[in-house]
Amino acid sequence: MESPESSPNGAKPAKGKPLLLLLFFTVFIDLLGFGLIIPVMPTYAQQFQASDFQVGLLIASYSFAQFLFTPFWGRLSDKVGRRPVLLISLLASCVGYIIWGFSTSLLTLFISRLVAGAGNANIAVAQAYVADVTTDETRSKGMGAIFAAFGVGFVLGPAMGGFLTSKALMNAVGLSYFAEHSLQLIGFVAAFFSIVDLVATYFLLPEPEKRSQAGEERYGIGTDFIVQTLQTKKLQTSLAIFFLSTFAFANMEATVVLLTTQKFHFGPVENSYLFTWIGVCICLIQGAHRSTKKYGEKKMINLGTALLTIGLLLTPLAPNVPTLYAVMAVLAVGSGVNTPCNQAMLSKLAPRECVGGVLGVGQSLSTLGRILGPALGGFLFGKYGQFSPYLVGGLAMVVAFMCSLVLPSLQSDATSQLELERQS
Numbered sequence: 001m002e003s004p005e006s007s008p009n010g011a012k013p014a015k016g017k018p019l020l021l022l023l024f025f026t027v028f029i030d031l032l033g034f035g036l037i038i039p040v041m042p043t044y045a046q047q048f049q050a051s052d053f054q055v056g057l058l059i060a061s062y063s064f065a066q067f068l069f070t071p072f073w074g075r076l077s078d079k080v081g082r083r084p085v086l087l088i089s090l091l092a093s094c095v096g097y098i099i100w101g102f103s104t105s106l107l108t109l110f111i112s113r114l115v116a117g118a119g120n121a122n123i124a125v126a127q128a129y130v131a132d133v134t135t136d137e138t139r140s141k142g143m144g145a146i147f148a149a150f151g152v153g154f155v156l157g158p159a160m161g162g163f164l165t166s167k168a169l170m171n172a173v174g175l176s177y178f179a180e181h182s183l184q185l186i187g188f189v190a191a192f193f194s195i196v197d198l199v200a201t202y203f204l205l206p207e208p209e210k211r212s213q214a215g216e217e218r219y220g221i222g223t224d225f226i227v228q229t230l231q232t233k234k235l236q237t238s239l240a241i242f243f244l245s246t247f248a249f250a251n252m253e254a255t256v257v258l259l260t261t262q263k264f265h266f267g268p269v270e271n272s273y274l275f276t277w278i279g280v281c282i283c284l285i286q287g288a289h290r291s292t293k294k295y296g297e298k299k300m301i302n303l304g305t306a307l308l309t310i311g312l313l314l315t316p317l318a319p320n321v322p323t324l325y326a327v328m329a330v331l332a333v334g335s336g337v338n339t340p341c342n343q344a345m346l347s348k349l350a351p352r353e354c355v356g357g358v359l360g361v362g363q364s365l366s367t368l369g370r371i372l373g374p375a376l377g378g379f380l381f382g383k384y385g386q387f388s389p390y391l392v393g394g395l396a397m398v399v400a401f402m403c404s405l406v407l408p409s410l411q412s413d414a415t416s417q418l419e420l421e422r423q424s
Contacts, residue, residue: 019133022205023126026086027149029197030120033097033190034062035157035279039271040165041109042257044183048106052258056378059254061110063370065117070367071360074124082129083207085122090201092119094194100187112187119194132208155279161186162272183268225354229361237403238346241301243365244400245342248312248393249335250373255381255389256315262386264321277325281332297345301404304338307331309397316387345407 042055050058069089077085096116103109126146163169165182178185229235260266260274311331318324343362350358377389 019205020130022200023129023146024149026090026197026201027123027126027146028153029090029193030093030123031150031153032157032160032193033093033116033120035154035275036161036164036186036190037100037157038253039158039161039257039275040183040186040268042261043268043271044103045106045109047183048109050106051378052255052382053375053379054106055258056254056374056376056381058106058109058113059250059374059378060371062113062117062120063250063367063374065114066121067364067367067371069118069121070124070363073122074128077125077128078211078213081207081211082125082132083201083205085125086129086201086205087198089119089122089125090194090198092116093122094119094191094198097187097191097194101184101191103184103187129208132211151279151283155276155283158272158275158279160189162269162276164189165268165272225357226361226364229354229358234349234408235346235358237407238342238349239362239365240403241305241338241342241400241407242346242362243369244396244403245305245308245335245338246366246369247373248308248369248396248400249331250370251377251389251393251396252312252315252331254374254377258378258381259316259386260324263316264324274325274328278328278332281329282336285333285336297341297348298404298407300337300341301345301407302401304334304336304341305397305401305404307334308338309394309401310334312390312397313394316390349408 038059041058042050045055045058073085073089093116096112096114096119099108099112099115103112123146130146164178164186167180167182170176170178170182230239256274257266257271260271264270266274307330311327311334314327315324315331318327343359346362347355347359373393376392380388380392
């Protein structure tokens with residue numbers, strides 16, 4: 001075991017807030033790159049004659065790679081260490097973004113998103129690291145820092161993308177050459193941040209002195225456990241909401257740029273600002289989670305799913321840009337309320353000894369929604385028009401809302417008494 005004073009891999013020990021800050025930065029970089037690229041991706045893909053369906057597949061490819069690599073990185077980090085896996089995944093992210101910058105065809109864009117998605121699947125490792133270096137009392141705070149990084153990255157990514165794709169702003173600061181190649185530049189900027197994170201992790205982040213089996217517990221679950229979890233009536237409703245909500249929201253993410261381009265003639269700058277607005281709304285609503293203590297997870301999930309339903313159905317009907325921003329706020333608030341509350345609900349319904357595994361199943365269903373949502377949304381948009389993806393997403397959320405009405409009531413002893421049982 002490494003001594004607390006030194007590390008054979010050369011990384012200086014970091015403890016407490018500095019260590020969590022490094023992990024925050026790692027997850028922040030993941031979401032920064034995602035936020036930089038997602039608003040401009042359809043525009044770039046269409047320069048290579050991509051169809052609406054192919055745009056949807058391109059967005060889905062990133063989540064598909066995450067679906068495959070999240071459990072792989074988590075389990076591998078249990079065996080070889082958190083630090084080596086974080087370094088490898090950060091390097092993969094950097095390579096993926098560089099490929100984006102040099103892309104000359106739709107095929108290379110797909111390769112870029114697959115490689116970056118595989119690298120950015122390191123959230124499992126970051127969460128496992130937090131579990132290793134925190135106590136039961138401080139773990140919630142550590143995990144909160146990880147989730148905060150999601151929000152900050154999703155806000156600053158599109159905002160930075162809006163600046164980089166604005167010719168007026170780039171010319172004003174003397175970067176005229178880059179203004180003409182802004183869609184490629186975004187890839188190199190994301191790669192730069194990944195390199196900074198890689199260097200900081202190499203020199204400053206030590207391997208935990210005691211490594212748990214957090215990755216195995218959450219992502220090393222077998223087929224029998226997955227089937228057993230899906231067949232447990234106490235968990236089925238919450239798991240269904242996980243899938244449906246993510247599917248519907250990802251449907252919107254994949255098609256809203258296509259919608260705004262056709263209906264309001266938005267360019268990459270305007271779309272980046274729209275995604276920034278979505279991120280800001282999601283972050284702002286996090287402060288309202290104190291209401292969960294007063295009203296309970298079930299009522300908050302009722303509210304979140306209802307807002308998502310309304311927002312999705314109204315999005316293609318927005319007659320002007322201000323109305324569109326208002327509808328996006330409804331969508332974002334709905335997602336910001338629903339997702340964390342449903343995750344809390346699932347964790348409380350799960351048996352204490354299986355919480356990690358059950359949340360892993362929920363995360364897998366969520367990622368599956370991020371794969372199917374963009375693929376189907378892009379197909380529907382191209383085949384049946386602007387309203388069709390939002391109708392399908394809205395109907396999915398109607399089902400999710402109905403599911404939320406029959407969520408089981410949480411009892412104080414739920415986590416200690418509930419047992420996973422196969423239902424006949």
